[in-house]
């Protein structure tokens with residue numbers, strides 16, 4: 001495996017110049033930067049003023065380690081993820097390869113994109129994740145980047161290792177909801193994702209039956 005070796009080799013080299021801000025979200029700030037002459041993204045978890053500083057530090061450190069561990073596990077499972085170059089637990093930062101593509105969400109909203117090809121790949125990625133007991137936790141088309149023909153999965157911060165069909169069902173439920181809201185005008189696309197998922201993962205059909213149950217439960221709870 002190349003990634004852990006690269007991570008180890010490049011470990012102690014300092015960061016150089018921030019090139020531009022990618023995005024500031026509720027929990028994390030993303031900057032484009034240069035590191036060892038490479039284009040990188042620095043993801044920094046933000047300090048929350050309302051939490052106790054000690055608690056905040058240990059929570060941030062847990063989340064960073066969790067995100068990096070799952071990225072490495074996903075890579076080992078053959079899923080494309082950005083290379084992790086270095087991790088700064090004290091500064092709550094992950095320095096990773098910058099993927100030059102656009103979000104799959106934006107690609108699928110462009111009628112020029114071959115949506116069915118992209119959706120087959122999404123189903124394969126979800127199937128491979130779950131076959132390896134990796135639950136992403138925020139499986140949406142905003143957390144997938146399209147780089148040429150490959151899809152790169154990002155943002156494992158809410159992920160976990162789990163063999164539970166229920167947890168995998170929640171992942172697929174979220175993906176379906178994301179398709180319903182972001183790609184509602186192309187309703188056929190999610191059927192392609194489901195078909196490809198069930199073909200890529202032996203327990204895929206079981207997970208999809210669980211999704212139907214989760215949806216029924218959701219409707220029932222909303223009525224109460």
Ligand SMILES: Nc1ncnc2c1ncn2[C@@H]1O[C@H](COP(=O)(O)OP(=O)(O)OP(=O)(O)O)[C@@H](O)[C@H]1O
Nearest residue numbers: 023025027028030041082097098099142154155157
């Ligand atoms: N390695 C990367 N290469 C290129 N762009 C990236 C990379 N990582 C993140 N981005 C961009 O930054 C955006 C936000 O990143 P990410 O999803 O990791 O953060 P977030 O949703 O704010 O984080 P969190 O859910 O952990 O609080 C992505 O949608 C993507 O556009």
Ligand SMILES: [Mg+2]
Nearest residue numbers: 138142143155
């Ligand atoms: Mg995200």
